[in-house]
Amino acid sequence: MASLLPGPEDGSTMARHVLFDRLGGPEVLTLHTVDAGDPGPGEVRIRVDAIGLNRAEVMFREGVYFEQPAFPARLGYEAAGVVEAVGEDVAHLAVGDPIAVVPSFSLTRYGTYGDHVIVPAHAVLPRPAHVDPVRAAAVWMAYVTAYGPLFETGEVRPGDHVLISAAAGSVGLAAIQVARHIGAIPIATTRGAAKRDRLLEAGAAGVIVTGEEDLPARVREITGGEGVRLAFDPIAGPGVETIAQAIAPGGHLVVYGALDPRPTPLPNAHSYPQVTSRTYTMHSITSDPERLRRAVSFVDAGLALGSFSPVIDRTFDLTEIADAHRYLAEGGHFGKVVVTVDH
CATH class of the missing domain: 3.40.50.720 (NAD(P)-binding Rossmann-like Domain)
Structure with missing residues (x-):
């Protein structure tokens, strides 16, 4: 497993996160080195391998989503990767588990645009062995x-x-x-x-x-x-x-x-x-544990049978996040735009 960037003298560990400090076009998205932090109760930290981009994130960046960002703001509903650390009260996940993140949280509190991010444990699902990270990041939304x-x-x-x-x-x-x-x-x-x-x-x-x-x-x-x-x-x-x-x-x-x-x-x-x-x-499904459980079972069955196979239009590197958002906003894509993370 790739290690986090070495931190300052206080011993904290560092990560790369995409943040923005004002509303606007793709150019407001910038990559920052930040303290990765430790997961709190009910949270996990994941090493991100791929991130699925969504129109909702473009709208959030522009200030026309149903929620408004508080600056500096983060972005990202979907990701796939590996569990890196677990907080208290998390029993269904362990370090090293391959996972995917389902959109079931507020962008004002969490975001997946980064190489090591913290998300709520209820939003983290086991990733089937036959689904690679790029495809897993394109499934749940x-x-x-x-x-x-x-x-x-x-x-x-x-x-x-x-x-x-x-x-x-x-x-x-x-x-x-x-x-x-x-x-x-x-x-x-x-x-x-x-x-x-x-x-x-x-x-x-x-x-x-x-x-x-x-x-x-x-x-x-x-x-x-x-x-x-x-x-x-x-x-x-x-x-x-x-x-x-x-x-x-x-x-x-x-x-x-x-x-x-x-x-x-x-x-x-x-x-x-x-x-x-x-x-x-x-969100009416992902905010309800029983409805989400049924949805996950339905989608997992479709993936296993081969009935469901997300269409990937194009991938970008995390360092190209502004270009990826620009491409998504242009509307010429066919299927999912995914950002990959180089560790």
Whole structure:
């Protein structure tokens, strides 16, 4: 196991953490040498091998997330690595365990952007031997987010059509795999035609290019006029009215993001079929131990069977964190952006 950087005369150990001291673009992210610290009760320190990047972290850095940073601020919901030290009251983990971190904490208290970081023990899961660190860092945000509406609630059944907006992102691609895993039929959307073939290769039964095609008409064509049972949308904004027209009567609209900052209207019962409309966040699952246990079992089973395999678009080194955030924000990626850590 790689050792921590030697500390000053007081004997403390040092680590590299990504911090930012003001809101702004990727350039505000800087790498600092800091005291690694020791885990407190209910915490563990991990040696980080890979970090999964998420749109939520871009929003947190920009100051448009549902939480606001307190400076100097840290970042990072996901990581994979090895347990390095355990605090009091931690019985399910031991030094040397290969692990992954599930997003189940506040970015105002913890962050995974670093080479040795402290996180709450309840957010640390054993990493299966067949899952390497890069793939393990790309699993939990995406698959738990997709798991909730597509499986846990029981609203989607085998044979149902599911509309997945912005499907080329890590959550969208995970949702395609989850839908296939449970026997549903995923229909993907993308703004431009460049990603159409890759989405079909990824398992989409149909792809709608929203910049060129009439979404409700194409959904009716693909579903034989029925519409979709569930629409899973990270964009929000006025576009939900168009999506609602593609949902079958009695179906469901689930909005799990806010890529469009404009107000999101409630679908009007006089204009569209009867649909249930709601917002959703994966934290509703990761903050509930029993729901998280079920989600982990579901995702682990999919990984073991080969039904779930996170798509990695590109990796960056920890020293390139600003470039990695810039690339993620540009929106041209297909799948997960992962940062690796050189020890």
